[in-house]
Structures are given as C-alpha cells and as structure tokens.
Amino acid sequence: MNDSPSTAESAAGHSPDRAARLAGALLLATAACTVVMVVARVAADADRETLLESLRAVADNRAMYGVSGIARLLSGEALLLAGWFLLRTWIIRERRATPLVPYLFVLSGIFTALSGACAVLIAVHPAPEATYLYATPTAEIAPVVEWASGIRWISGKIGFAIAGAALLIAAKYQWQVGGALRKMAPLSAVIGAVMQFIWIDSATVMHQIIGPAFFLWLLAIGTMLAAGRVERLFLRAYGDRRG
Numbered sequence: 001m002n003d004s005p006s007t008a009e010s011a012a013g014h015s016p017d018r019a020a021r022l023a024g025a026l027l028l029a030t031a032a033c034t035v036v037m038v039v040a041r042v043a044a045d046a047d048r049e050t051l052l053e054s055l056r057a058v059a060d061n062r063a064m065y066g067v068s069g070i071a072r073l074l075s076g077e078a079l080l081l082a083g084w085f086l087l088r089t090w091i092i093r094e095r096r097a098t099p100l101v102p103y104l105f106v107l108s109g110i111f112t113a114l115s116g117a118c119a120v121l122i123a124v125h126p127a128p129e130a131t132y133l134y135a136t137p138t139a140e141i142a143p144v145v146e147w148a149s150g151i152r153w154i155s156g157k158i159g160f161a162i163a164g165a166a167l168l169i170a171a172k173y174q175w176q177v178g179g180a181l182r183k184m185a186p187l188s189a190v191i192g193a194v195m196q197f198i199w200i201d202s203a204t205v206m207h208q209i210i211g212p213a214f215f216l217w218l219l220a221i222g223t224m225l226a227a228g229r230v231e232r233l234f235l236r237a238y239g240d241r242r243g
Contacts, residue, residue, distance in 0.1 A: 016228050019088040024225025026082035031218035033075035040068035069119025080109025091234050097173040104166035111159030118152035164195025179233045
C-alpha cells in the first residue's frame with residue numbers, strides 16, 4: 001500500500017488538510033484524558049451500589065474523584081471539537097464520507113462533558129464529612145447532589161453509546177476507502193456494537209473490554225488523521241475533488 005506524502009500529496013498537488021490534522025490531535029487528546037479519567041476513577045473507588053456508599057467513597061477520595069470528573073469534562077470537550085473540525089475537512093464537505101459521524105462525535109462530546117461537569121460538582125459540593133456519612137446509615141443527601149449523580153450516570157452512558165453508534169456508521173466508509181481503513185472497518189463495527197452494552201449493568205466482562213477497545217480506536221484513528229494518512233487514503237480512493 002503506497003499512501004506516503006511524497007506520492008499521494010505531491011501527485012494531487014495540494015497541501016495537507018489542517019482540519020483533519022487538528023481533528024486527529026483532538027481525538028488523541030480525548031484518548032489521553034480518558035486514561036486519566038479511568039485511573040483517577042479507579043483510585044477514587046466511588047462506583048458503589050448505592051448513592052450513599054458512593055458519596056462515602058467520594059468523601060474519602062475527593063481529590064481523585066474531582067480529577068476524574070475534570071478529565072471526563074475535558075475528554076468530552078476534546079471529542080466535541082474533534083467532531084467540529086472533522087465537519088470542516090474536504091472529505092466531509094465533498095461528501096466522501098457522511099457528516100453523521102462528526103455530528104455524533106459532537107453530540108457524544110456534549111453528553112460526556114456534562115457527565116464530567118456533574119462529577120466535578122459532586123466533588124466540590126460541601127457535602128457531609130465521611131465520618132458523618134459512615135456513622136449515619138440514613139444520612140441526608142443534598143438534592144443537588146442527587147440530581148447531579150443521576151445526570152452524571154445517564155449522560156455518561158448516553159455519550160458512550162452515541163460514540164459507539166458513530167463507530168458503527170464509520171465502519172461502512174472505512175471499508176469503502178480501502179487500505180488500512182478497510183482493515184480497521186470490522187473492528188470499528190464490532191467495537192461500536194459492543195459499546196452499546198454500556199446499558200447492561202450485568203455485562204461486567206463487556207464493560208472491562210469496551211473501554212480499552214474504544215481507547216485503542218481513538219489512538220489509532222487519531223494518529224492516522226494527525227499524520228495525514230486518512231486523507232491520503234481518501235485521495236487515493238476518490239482523487240482530489242476539493243473546491
């Protein structure tokens with residue numbers, strides 16, 4: 001497969017698409033923030049069966065929980081911006097691929113950022129200290145914390161599921177373009193489908209797989225976009241049709 005800059009780009013006589021490179025960099029930033037979020041969330045150990053138990057863990061590990069929320073907020077913002085820049089690439093403007101995928105990334109980023117913002121609110125809210133929460137089985141929980149916890153939970157799942165839908169749709173166009181993208185297409189479809197298991201709480205094994213799989217997908221596509229490889233593959237498949 002020959003998609004090097006010296007062949008595809010010089011032959012077509014054009015400069016690299018800056019929007020595609022920026023989108024790739026932002027997908028890599030999304031992946032990096034996701035790693036920080038997961039590590040901090042595991043360290044906080046706040047994913048408990050009940051809200052009261054979760055708040056006890058937050059009270060014990062407020063800093064780590066806050067870092068997790070900030071990282072999720074930033075990952076959502078990065079994904080939103082990645083989708084925004086993808087919409088401005090010649091690949092999307094010339095309809096060589098569907099704009100639905102970038103729009104889904106934007107929507108996913110909004111819900112993910114909302115989930116992160118709610119986690120930050122829970123971390124900074126002046127809730128009772130851990131000693132009170134542990135000593136009182138029926139400790140009163142502030143309504144704002146209850147609302148924030150519910151919104152954090154549902155918006156996080158919605159954002160993740162929407163991102164999975166984007167992967168499912170992207171798989172079709174990756175297959176059509178060929179090259180390295182065609183090799184990735186089946187993985188994109190499988191990962192996108194498995195990401196929908198986020199709604200099934202009992203699918204514990206799946207939950208342990210889908211997160212790392214999505215991270216690797218972001219890493220791979222982000223690197224290919226940032227390096228210009230995706231653009232070169234589309235040029236080889238469709239030629240330089242940019243206006």
